[in-house]
Amino acid sequence: VQLVESGGGLVQPGGSLRLSCAASGFTFSSTSVSWARQAPGKALEWVSTLYSDGSPVTVDSMKGRFTMSSDNAKNTVSLQMDNLKPEDTAVYICLMGPNCVAGSHFTQCEHWGRGTQVTVSS
Secondary structure (H helix, E strand, C coil), rough: EEEEEEEEEECCCCCCCCEEEEEEEHHHHHEEEEEEEEECCCCCCCEEEEEECCEEEEEEHHCCCEEEEEECCCCCEEEEEEEHHHHHHHEEEEEEECCCEEEECCCCCCCCCCEEEEEECC
């Protein structure tokens, strides 16, 4: 099982980025998949979960700006991030596990990607 993130980079405040997480060794549609992030010097923070039924949940502080979706044909999930702010600067990590959902303990996440860096700066 492997998760590989892509799509990070440097973007100006107010800009957008689309992150992708590609899976090998399992099918995304069979389990919940989540994104979390870790800013420098801060704790790991939940961002969003896409449940196996296709329903997305985004944490309140990012709701309306971040949207998670899936492409089952490509076995990838994406995180569309709009109206980015400097405080969104972090490493964004793709996580997977049947109980690995926003709000749960991160120990519930069986599989982790290496992360992709997002930097929001002018």
